[in-house]
Amino acid sequence: RAVIRVQSVKWETKGNVGYIRITAFNEQTQIGLDKAMDDIDQKLGAKLEGYVLDLRNNPGGLLDQAVSVSSTFLDAGKEIVSTRARHKEDDQGFTARGGDKAHGKPLVVLINGGSASASEIVAGALQDHHRAVLVGTKSFGKGSVQTIIPVSGGGAMRLTTARYYTPSGRSIQALGIEPDIAVQPAKLEKVSTGPDLHEADLKGALQNDTVKAN
Numbered sequence: 001r002a003v004i005r006v007q008s009v010k011w012e013t014k015g016n017v018g019y020i021r022i023t024a025f026n027e028q029t030q031i032g033l034d035k036a037m038d039d040i041d042q043k044l045g046a047k048l049e050g051y052v053l054d055l056r057n058n059p060g061g062l063l064d065q066a067v068s069v070s071s072t073f074l075d076a077g078k079e080i081v082s083t084r085a086r087h088k089e090d091d092q093g094f095t096a097r098g099g100d101k102a103h104g105k106p107l108v109v110l111i112n113g114g115s116a117s118a119s120e121i122v123a124g125a126l127q128d129h130h131r132a133v134l135v136g137t138k139s140f141g142k143g144s145v146q147t148i149i150p151v152s153g154g155g156a157m158r159l160t161t162a163r164y165y166t167p168s169g170r171s172i173q174a175l176g177i178e179p180d181i182a183v184q185p186a187k188l189e190k191v192s193t194g195p196d197l198h199e200a201d202l203k204g205a206l207q208n209d210t211v212k213a214n
Helices: 029-047 063-072 118-128
Strands: 009-014 017-022 050-054 079-085 092-095 107-111 133-136 144-151 155-165
Touching: 009 029, 017 029, 029 063, 063 079, 063 118, 079 118, 107 118, 118 133
Parallel strands: 017 050, 050 107, 107 133
Antiparallel strands: 009 017, 079 092, 079 155, 144 155
């Protein structure tokens, strides 16, 4: 049996903009993001104008990867997310490290109702620090922290132990992240154009000479 590593990052260029889609936050996400940005930089070079980070329908995943992805676009030392538990001594805070690898280039983040948990952490951090413009629809609103607690008999219990908060102190839980620019998904529908009239319907219209009459 082979170990299959899910590639959670895909990229392409659209004009002079680098488009990066992250489908989940797993062990390979930061590695994939670094490679995507390097490949985009090699392809566009000095023509690179900015990035689009697509987090639509991304259900989340690993917290450390969300922190790492946020760090990719933030200056070192800036707060990314904090967790608050029942007891203050259990509270935690996470800050950016390494510096902005995009060198301040414009950044747009796409979110929708399927963007949850780690996706909302990234979107909230970039929005609060005015590092990105969020476009789309309100995110899912999953801002709770679960802890796995072993129990006797070889089992385990998953217990909600804390909440996530963005750098400005907003709770993600149930409210989600509101985009800066709301854009609803496109809807394809049949448009009524009036009577379905064609040349053949007109009185005295010439017959098509390549089709034999029945």
